[in-house]
Amino acid sequence: MSRMRVLLPVAGLLLAIAGGSQAGQPPDINYQVHCQGCHVPDGSGIPPEVPSLVADMGRFLHVDGGRAYLVQVPGTANSPLDNAEVATLLNWMLVTYARHDLPADFRPYTAAEVARYRAERLLDPAARRGVLLAQLGSGGRPER
Numbered sequence: 001m002s003r004m005r006v007l008l009p010v011a012g013l014l015l016a017i018a019g020g021s022q023a024g025q026p027p028d029i030n031y032q033v034h035c036q037g038c039h040v041p042d043g044s045g046i047p048p049e050v051p052s053l054v055a056d057m058g059r060f061l062h063v064d065g066g067r068a069y070l071v072q073v074p075g076t077a078n079s080p081l082d083n084a085e086v087a088t089l090l091n092w093m094l095v096t097y098a099r100h101d102l103p104a105d106f107r108p109y110t111a112a113e114v115a116r117y118r119a120e121r122l123l124d125p126a127a128r129r130g131v132l133l134a135q136l137g138s139g140g141r142p143e144r
């Protein structure tokens with residue numbers, strides 16, 4: 001039973017990624033074109049300026065506001081990608097770089113959800129990031 005609870009969301013996520021990639025460029029290509037200049041190919045970033053997706057991205061899904069944050073950071077929100085492409089890209093990034101931190105009840109992003117979060121502008125990403133990480137009990141990240 002508990003195994004199904006873990007496996008079903010992952011299966012749904014893979015289906016969502018496969019389905020979503022039919023529109024526009026596939027997410028791995030979008031990552032290469034729009035994100036990896038800063039986040040680098042293996043997602044490890046350029047700390048402390050660009051955080052590691054491997055270390056932190058999945059952790060935000062465990063705190064209120066974290067799901068919105070992943071959409072509202074400037075790199076995501078201001079990309080030229082449409083909402084469906086962003087949803088597919090974030091789902092792909094989470095599975096590729098942060099699978100180890102996905103909650104058991106993880107639900108993939110949808111275009112509608114991305115649209116909702118994207119409509120709200122995040123004025124101070126670094127501050128929001130610090131607040132969310134502090135809520136996770138990590139004590140936040142070192143000052144930049």
Ligand code: HEC
Nearest residue numbers: 034035038049050051056057070073075076079125126129
């Ligand atoms: C110009 C450099 C740059 C580019 C390009 C970029 N990002 Fe980022 N990204 C950052 C920085 C810096 C942060 C830390 C938050 C902040 O200060 O904006 C970040 C944070 C994030 C986070 C939250 C992770 C965390 O640990 O805070 C996500 C998700 C993210 N970016 C997604 C993307 C996506 C998706 C793209 C491509 C469509 C992208 N980024 C392109 C620099 C970049």
